[in-house]
Amino acid sequence: YKKAFLQVILPFSLIIGFGVWANLPSANTEGWIGFTTFGTFRTWLIFGLSYYCMLLGKKLATLPLNRKGKWALTIAEVAIHGIALYYVFLHAQRPTQWVLTGLFMVSIAIAVSGHSYLAQLLDNVTFVDFLGEISFSIYLVHAPVIMAFRHVFSIGDWGYGRLCLLGGAVLVVAVAHYYGTNLLVKGWRTLSTRVKTACMASE
Secondary structure: OHHHHHHHHHHHHHHHHHHHHHOOOOOOOOOHHHHHHHHHHHHHHHHHHHHHHHHHHHHHHOOOOOHHHHHHHHHHHHHHHHHHHHHHHOOOOHHHHHHHHHHHHHHHHHHHOOOOHHHHHHOOOHHHHHHHHOHHHHHHHHHHHHHHHHHHOOHHHOOHHHHHHHHHHHHHHHHHHHHHHHHHHHHHHHHHHHHHHHHHHHO
16 A cells, blocks of 8 residues: 555645645635635645655665765755745745745755765754754744734835844744743643642542
C-alpha cells in the first residue's frame, strides 16, 4: 500500500487538490466556505509536500557528496531562500505562494540532509535553536497578531519598517505563549499529582 500511496494516490490527489484550490472562489479561512474548502485543501497539500520533503531529505542524505557537491547544495539552498523571500515581499498571489512553499520545502530537504554548510553553521547558533523550540507557538499566534496589525495599519501602509515591527510582535507574543503554556502544563501536572497523592492517601 505504501508504494501505491506514494506513486499513485498522493500525487494524483495533489494534482486534483491544487486544481480545485486554484479555482476556489474564496480563500478566506475565517468564513465557513473558505475554512471547509481552502483550509482543508491547504492542509492536505502541505501534508503531501511535507511527506515528499522528508523523502527527498533522506535521499539526499544517502548521497556520497564531495566538497563541491555540498557547496552546490548550499548555494542552491541560499538561492531558493532568496527567490522565495523576494516574492513574499512582493505579496505573491495564491499560485505563486504554493510554488514558494514547494521551494521552501526543497531547501528544508537540503538542510536536513546534512550536506548543507549553511545548515551546519546555523545548527550552532543558539537563537536559531530557540526559534525552532518556539516555532509551534509562532504558528499559533501569527494570525491573530497579523489581524491586530490590520486593525491598526492599512495594508497599503505596510513598509519594511512595519513588517519588521510585525515580526517582532509575533516573536514577543510567541515567547509569551510558549512560556505561559509551559507554566500552565507544569502547574496542571503538579496539581494532578497532588490530587492523586491525596486520593491515594485517603484510601
